[in-house]
Amino acid sequence: MFKGFIAGLAVANAFEWFAHKYILHGVHRPGQPRYSPVPKSMESHWAHHREVRKQEFSDECYVQGFEHWRTRNEVMSLAVVAGVASVAFYPFSKGMSLAALYSAGNYYYVHRRAHLEPDWARRTIPWHYDHHMNSNQDANWCVTRPWFDYVMGTRVVSSADLKEANPLGLPLPAPISKVLTQAIESIFPAKWVEQKPKLVTTAQVKDTETVSVAS
Numbered sequence: 001m002f003k004g005f006i007a008g009l010a011v012a013n014a015f016e017w018f019a020h021k022y023i024l025h026g027v028h029r030p031g032q033p034r035y036s037p038v039p040k041s042m043e044s045h046w047a048h049h050r051e052v053r054k055q056e057f058s059d060e061c062y063v064q065g066f067e068h069w070r071t072r073n074e075v076m077s078l079a080v081v082a083g084v085a086s087v088a089f090y091p092f093s094k095g096m097s098l099a100a101l102y103s104a105g106n107y108y109y110v111h112r113r114a115h116l117e118p119d120w121a122r123r124t125i126p127w128h129y130d131h132h133m134n135s136n137q138d139a140n141w142c143v144t145r146p147w148f149d150y151v152m153g154t155r156v157v158s159s160a161d162l163k164e165a166n167p168l169g170l171p172l173p174a175p176i177s178k179v180l181t182q183a184i185e186s187i188f189p190a191k192w193v194e195q196k197p198k199l200v201t202t203a204q205v206k207d208t209e210t211v212s213v214a215s
Contacts, residue, residue: 004095010147011096012103015081017148020141044073052132057118074111078104103144110144126162127155127169134158135193145169150188158193 024045026034036042048070051059061068066075082104089096114121114128121129127149131140139156142149149155150167157163166177167184 001095001098004089004093005099005102006095008089008093008096008099009103012085012099013142013145013147015085016103016107016143017141017152017154019081020143021138021154025138038077041073041077044070049132049137052115057115057121057129057132059115062112062116075108078108107144114143122162125169126164130156130158130162150184150190153188153191155190156193157190163190 023036023038024041026036026042029035034042048059048061051061061070064071066072082100085100086097089100110125111128114125118129125143127140127146128143131137131143134140134156135158136156139154140146140149141152141154146155146164146167146169155167165174166172166180167188167190168180172180
């Protein structure tokens with residue numbers, strides 16, 4: 001059952017990545033709006049993005065709770081996915097079935113707390129803080145753990161203070177985190193936001209000249 005539970009966590013994280021990218025954000029289409037198979041969820045999610053950008057990572061929908069339509073939409077979506085997955089997994093793996101239920105509940109807890117306590121989010125799930133506050137919001141798809149962002153090459157770090165101690169996103173002793181990071185990033189390296197050169201004026205050149213200095 002334990003092995004099944006661990007496998008179920010990995011599957012849930014993969015689904016978290018996939019659903020966030022293709023359902024909640026939608027697929028780009030040239031000259032047309034983004035496409036999502038669940039447009040109501042995409043509408044809810046982009047409203048969430050706009051609120052978070054305006055409110056420095058906070059979202060009032062979690063304060064209002066079930067009175068807010070976006071909170072209801074998120075909870076109902078998680079309940080449907082967890083219910084279907086747990087029933088589908090149960091005949092061959094009770095551990096995976098349990099993991100589906102746990103992952104849905106954990107997702108809501110982590111996501112809600114993150115947007116009620118932004119400082120906690122920066123410390124605990126910096127990859128999700130980066131998802132919202134980074135210049136590129138079409139990256140960093142995982143919420144609870146950054147596993148599949150590393151696997152899929154979509155972990156994009158904006159600053160050193162928003163880099164998790166290890167790619168598993170787990171609180172581990174520093175020496176273990178260092179070895180783990182080196183091992184995993186040798187295969188699945190994190191990406192960093194490209195720092196564009198800045199144009200600065202120097203006293204050594206003419207007033208009409210600028211020198212490009214790497215940031």
